[in-house]
Amino acid sequence: MIRIKELSKEYTTKKGPVIGVNQVNLTISEGEVFGIVGYSGAGKSSLLRCINLLERPTGGSIEVNGRDLTKLKGEELRKARLKIGMIFQHFYLISQKTVAENISFALKAASTPREKMASRVVELLEMVGLTDKKDVYPAQLSGGQKQRVGIARALANNPAVLLCDEATSALDPNTTLSILRLLKKINRELNITIVLITHEMNVVKEICDRMAVMQDGRVVEEGDVYDIFSNPVTDLTKEFISSVVSFDVPQSILDACKGRLVKVLFRGDVAGEGIIADTVKQFDIKANFLHGSIEYIQEKPLGLFLMEIKGEPDDVTRAISYMEGRGAQAEVIRNGL
């Protein structure tokens, strides 16, 4: 478990102090995939780098599996750090070393006995699907393959925690997906807690269990990923969510609608189509679909529809209340003209 308490990081610059992280409190459970999102400058990297003390916090504490890292120094800190792996956007592989040598480098840092090193490298390469690239140099690898080496290196010393610093931001969408699936596999099979920072909600949607949204060094929203996607509270979170779950209906189409415009959201446990069909049957209304999508967030569906509902105002109001009574979330975007 990672327990971050009242964590602050202030940088001293020529122009005066700059706040990177401002009194952040977060608890990340063992085995969880936790995503931290925010725009550039929000403090994500500062926070992530404080977790393994790459940056020393200026206030607060970081407990990883019961030990406050801010109290450790020298050899003790070095040993604790070996149990926190990290991967980076730009991989940081050593270009003069082969794939196997890059991974061995991490094993050497943990004083792994020589005779165990070769077999561990083979094991790690198998885990990341790069067995055939063992003796190749980084320049001969694709971005996705480089990140796989980065992951193997980060896992070399059996860490309890893996920190991912924009690990897929330099990759194309397909490669991103394959790396995210690999991370999820590692999380499930090895029970490694993963903390990742990203500005892409698709990354969060794909693999995170819980998430936090940061702005100006603070956490402004935190919770279960599905709950946040289906019910974001702050405007900033809504903005992030809209990059994944949103409507793109031409204004001319909206202008042509005379009925009430209603956004209806169905959570995974509610059978959306059935409710809409029952509503249309039971009330003297007409429903016209302008947009509809079902997003799968960690295999749980989240349905979002934009409908124009036509009919007598009272009937339309009753129909909307009926859908809400059956578990849908309905929001009137515009009343009928």
Ligand SMILES: Nc1ncnc2c1ncn2[C@@H]1O[C@H](COP(=O)(O)OP(=O)(O)OP(=O)(O)O)[C@@H](O)[C@H]1O
């Ligand atoms: N080494 C540093 N020295 C001075 N200020 C810094 C340093 N690192 C970060 N900052 C400042 O701290 C704040 C948070 O930066 P940080 O890099 O943590 O944000 P971020 O959300 O990770 O952004 P990005 O996605 O662009 O990396 C910013 O105002 C940044 O300018």
